[in-house]
Amino acid sequence: MIMFRDFANVWTPVAFSSQLRATRPLRVQVAGTPLVLFRDARGTPAALLDRCPHRGVALSLGSLVDGCLQCPFHGWRFDRSGQCVHVPWNPDAPRARLNALAVPAHELAGMLWIYTAIGTAAAGPPSVHDTLLGRGTRLTGFEMTWNTHWTRAMENMLDWPHLPFVHRRSIGKELVPLLSERLDTLIETQDWGWRIRTALRGHARPGMLDFRRPNQMNLHIPVPGRTLTLAVACVPVDERRTRLLLSAARDFARSPLLDPFFNRANRRIAAEDRAIVESSDPPEIPPAREERSVRTDQATLRFRAYYYEELKDTAARPPPR
Numbered sequence: 001m002i003m004f005r006d007f008a009n010v011w012t013p014v015a016f017s018s019q020l021r022a023t024r025p026l027r028v029q030v031a032g033t034p035l036v037l038f039r040d041a042r043g044t045p046a047a048l049l050d051r052c053p054h055r056g057v058a059l060s061l062g063s064l065v066d067g068c069l070q071c072p073f074h075g076w077r078f079d080r081s082g083q084c085v086h087v088p089w090n091p092d093a094p095r096a097r098l099n100a101l102a103v104p105a106h107e108l109a110g111m112l113w114i115y116t117a118i119g120t121a122a123a124g125p126p127s128v129h130d131t132l133l134g135r136g137t138r139l140t141g142f143e144m145t146w147n148t149h150w151t152r153a154m155e156n157m158l159d160w161p162h163l164p165f166v167h168r169r170s171i172g173k174e175l176v177p178l179l180s181e182r183l184d185t186l187i188e189t190q191d192w193g194w195r196i197r198t199a200l201r202g203h204a205r206p207g208m209l210d211f212r213r214p215n216q217m218n219l220h221i222p223v224p225g226r227t228l229t230l231a232v233a234c235v236p237v238d239e240r241r242t243r244l245l246l247s248a249a250r251d252f253a254r255s256p257l258l259d260p261f262f263n264r265a266n267r268r269i270a271a272e273d274r275a276i277v278e279s280s281d282p283p284e285i286p287p288a289r290e291e292r293s294v295r296t297d298q299a300t301l302r303f304r305a306y307y308y309e310e311l312k313d314t315a316a317r318p319p320p321r
Helices: 151-155 174-176 256-276 293-309
Strands: 011-016 025-031 033-037 044-048 063-064 067-068 083-085 105-108 111-115 138-146 184-189 193-200 207-212 216-220 229-236 241-250
Touching: 011 033, 011 138, 011 241, 033 111, 044 105, 044 293, 105 229, 105 241, 138 256, 151 229, 151 241, 151 256, 151 293, 184 293
Parallel strands: none
Antiparallel strands: 011 111, 025 033, 025 229, 033 044, 063 067, 105 111, 138 241, 184 193, 193 207, 207 216, 216 229, 229 241
16 A cells, blocks of 8 residues: 655645544545544544555544544444554454554644654654744634645745736736846745745845745735734645645734635635646646746746655555554
8 A cells, every 4th residue: 555645754734623523533635545533532633544444444434432433334443543442242352453554643723734654753743834823813714625736736836926917916916017127036945945035126025935845835924013924735635636725824903703804815816826727737747857947937946856856756655564
């Protein structure tokens, strides 16, 4: 069995915390691998391969009993580590050999995360910007699905030059009169990825954009005296589908009644991108030499190099039983 093809050994958010209730499991798919999320008796999230080791049925169709996930077919129960804790009719069953496959799970910044490996502990927790941790900020978000490979969606999030064309009636409007000027992209390497700034006519523009490995974009929008950060995680579902988790963190207008306004603005911007990005052929970004690029493609070319050097051809394989 091959899991998390081209996306192994990384932390990724997979859902918003609010989507995982204490009373029922949640099914997600990451890089072609079906997973089931659930909360144990303490409310801590857990993630298992969505496949019972007994007869291969989807554990996500089951129920929660005393903080364990119960298979819908024969009632086997599994704890957060995947250990089988109960086999009906078989008090003498060798439960230590009947475990389900577990992957590391974590809850942070209003999202549920998994580490795309089996039998391997993550080197550390996921990396997020401080503004997304909810300290003095209001965090809101939603998800949507695009019909393209996650790498195309991710490159779109890191691409400045498309703004006055795709978003000429929204966030790119002010750039339309400046298309004859020279745009420079300034990239600063960070422990978590890199920070991208732009300059026109040699003068730095306000605002900045972060790429956090492997699949997060944080856009820091300049609002005098305020904090406003838009965050997008491009989560691979399979070779032609990507789940986008879009969040906004703000330290002003913090009433929950205003959440729909910020979500609506984000939906509009994402909708402007969607049709364009979904038309990309091939759906997965090819090696840089197979498409034509120019100087202002520096940020997306850097992501492309990262993908082919660090993620492409990776996979997780369960340990032998």
